[in-house]
Amino acid sequence: MACVGVFVAYLPVTTVSVSLPTIQRGLDASTADLSWVTDAFVLPMAALILTAGVVGDVYGRRKVFQAGLVFCAVGAAVALSAHSVAVLWTGQALAGVGAAALLPATLGLISHAVPDPRERAKYVSMWTASLMGALAVGPMISGVILEHASWRWIYLAPVPASLLTMAIAARLVADSRAAGSRRLDWPGQLTAAVAITALVYGVIEGGSSSFGETRVVVALVLAGLGLIAFVVVEGRSDSPMLDLKLFRSAAFSATALVAMISFLGLIGFIFVLSLFLGQVQQLGTLDAGYRMLMFTLPAMVAGPVFGQVMHRVSARVLITGGLLLATASLLSLTSIDAGTSFGGLAWRLIMLGVGFGAVFAPMTATAINAVPQQLAGMAAAGSNAFRQVGGALGPALMSALLTTKVTAALPGRLSDAGVAPDARHRVVAAVDGGGFGAVHTVDLGASTPRMLHAFGLAFVDGIHLCLVVSAAFMLLAAAVSAVLLRTPRPAHPAPPPSSATLSWAAHSGGRT
Template sequence: MTILLACLGVFAAYLPVVGVSVALPVIQRALDASTVELQWVTDAFILPTAALLLTCGVLGERYGRKKVYTAGLTLFCLGSLVCLLAPNVALVCVGQALTGVGAAALLPATLALINHVCPDHGRRARAIALWTASLGLGLTLGPVINGVIVEHLSWRWIFLPALVIGAVVAVVGIFLLEETGASRTRHLDVPGQLLAVVAITGLVYGVIEGGSAGWTTPKALVAFVVAAAGFLAFVLVELRSPAPMLDMRLFASRGFSGAAFIMAATLFAQVGLVFAVSEYFGLVHHASTLDIGLRLLALNGITVLVGPFVGRLMNRTSPGLVLITGLVVGGVGALGVCLFHASTDTTTAALLIAVLGTGIALAIAPITTIAMNSVPRELAGTAGAANSALRQIGSALGPAVFGAVLTDRTLAALPGHLAASGLNPAAQGKVEGLVSHVGIQAGAFLRLDTPAATGQAMSAYGASFTDALHVCALISGFGLLVAAGVGLVLIGVRRQAPQQVAAASVPAQAAVPVAVADES
């Protein structure tokens, strides 16, 4: 039952991640939101999730994972309710922020609960594979469910499924979950928590601001300086703290260090490219919200189908081998997006992104398993929080960076394609001005004086956007292949007999991690 509730918790947490994103055009029309306001609808969820994950992991160890789990679901439901009733964009962002805080509590708590009830490495690998499949199911069903809702009802009702699921799971958890953690010897390390929040918030905000307003704007530069100073201060404080929230000695394990880098890189590449492909379907193919959700089934749905088998595969071979295979397959799949053109049919597009989905499905569960197996059970909450924090940081950086690349490269390629389209200079200038002023979203409503001119403009825009998509595919593909190289060096592919971490006699705050998954 604990594993089931952990899977339901992470399913609820990820249900709105892509689901809300694909409904943004409808929200924009309903609330007359600006592009910046619309960006903050999704970023308001990502920012507190990334910033508070480490803190929530420590709170789970200090006060009990069940308490943090149920508190997370409560905040998640409250945020969904605020979004459901919000009369304007500002309150939608407030609701999304509350939902993000709830997700920050859920992610480390669910992993720590699995680690507690699965001391055996084989069983834990299978449970984490189910956890990963549940995460993928949330990413998969969110766009489809919300697509059906916005086709027939008001945009507000897209927040109802998460509210209902979260409320039901919270009630069941209150009665059926057993408390774990609640170690009064686990200190809160307030300075470390505050510095972590400052550093992560600065980084994510800097990327958000840089992606929308420019990387050299004062706000972006100040945010990056704050992030760098915060990270440096965090490391220094944690090294000297008698009870650090993130024991720096965790990174002495090559397995944990490799998994940490690969987690951030993989989510950056995956979520960033999914964002770019979603924009491609919406702006070049003019697909509806439901159509985009259905097309993304070829990517996210693979995780659900393959996920349950990954645990068995890891037990029969090794987590490292499955991980590196998945990263290579995912890298090849991402590079396959370079074959897209403006008129690529849905079947071809689905087959190409399904390769990426297969690779990601093979990679995600081993990353988490390696990270969790590399630390003592007493530090499972902290390791789970660090793992989830890196997941969210990568997820936050991906859309911001890839969005900036899409805008920059589309604008750079547009003049050449417009010149080749046969449009007169005045029409070319009009299209360039509109896209420069409004952004790449202008592709959704390009209209010129005649249908023929509009068709020429749309063809030039589609070709320019596809050129930009190819750059995103190269970044994603080579990023995954570099992550595979890092995994080969730091983790390896050899199978290693499971070891039991002898941490019972070592205080949690001073425990030296055993590199169970360090297979090089």
């Protein structure tokens, strides 16, 4: 049931990502609006995942599991009825709250059901495969639906899936709580939520308008103050949501940074790739889904394989090697253009998927093994939170870069294509006012094909910039891994854990 739960939680990620061009046309949304469609889901995950773990520890993980499924169902139902981008944001946010509850709850249930660490690793690999499976089938579901119906119907499947899982879990899943006296940390939760939300808002709005605007400056200053306040209150708390002692471990700090930096680059890339496939290559959602599958399917297959060998190969080698392969893949993608074929894109995306398959499981395991056993659950939840923060910032940053570059390159590309000055102004004004999708509503008569070709070239300029930046993030994450992940592997197997240790492992949350 834990694997089904995480599948339901992550199903909206790529289901929505490949549908963004269709959603943009259906709601007349700007590129910044589309960033919020993605971030409205990811932000609650980043802001609430630590608190959800504590709530499960205190009140019972099955309750949090069930509540997460309720939020997923309600969020999907709201998005299903959306006729404005604001309502769609609301539905995405509710589903994001559900996902924030399901991630720690599902891993906590696995930890409780399988107390032996080695045996548990097999089920964690299954959990990871289920997560990647949701990312893999999402585009296919969207593609089939959008071939025959409105984009809103992509939100139908999570409703019965969530309700059915709830009904089965009520009979089959045993509840569990954490040993000890953990308490809810409301000051930590509030300051973390303020810092994360203000940061992502500032990046999105700054990219779509100007980083000098008062509201953007206020948001970024508020984010900084929120981060300082979070550090202060967590340092003074008797029951912190995220114990700052975790960061005394270089290995934990490294995995947290690697998680945030690499997912910033990855999720940001997926965001701009979906726009490229829809706006430039003019692919249907199903055809775009086949291309996305070239990344998600290898990652799903490779993840459990690398999870099995990480007892024989150091996490440092796996993570650094995987990130370097991902960097090479992103750099190779800088040669794509509007005419790139399926095969030309596929082998590059397969490289990216295999690279991330080598990163995901070792990164999570290292975050837990790098700290004392009593902090293991919190360490895994913290690593997840950093990953989601990176995932929230990715679309925001890449949207800003893409919009800035395309807007700057478009007039020159239109001029090179021989489009008249007054027509160039119309096209640029349309993009400024309505986002990239608006360019397809501009009719220049005989000049329309040349205008669309020029727009495609400007967009390719933008996606090449985003790819270089994403590759730089991957390379930075690889450097962090290579420098900080130096914890030596034990020469002999660890002694059997005591009953007290097993008790903690079973109840600490086990968010591995």
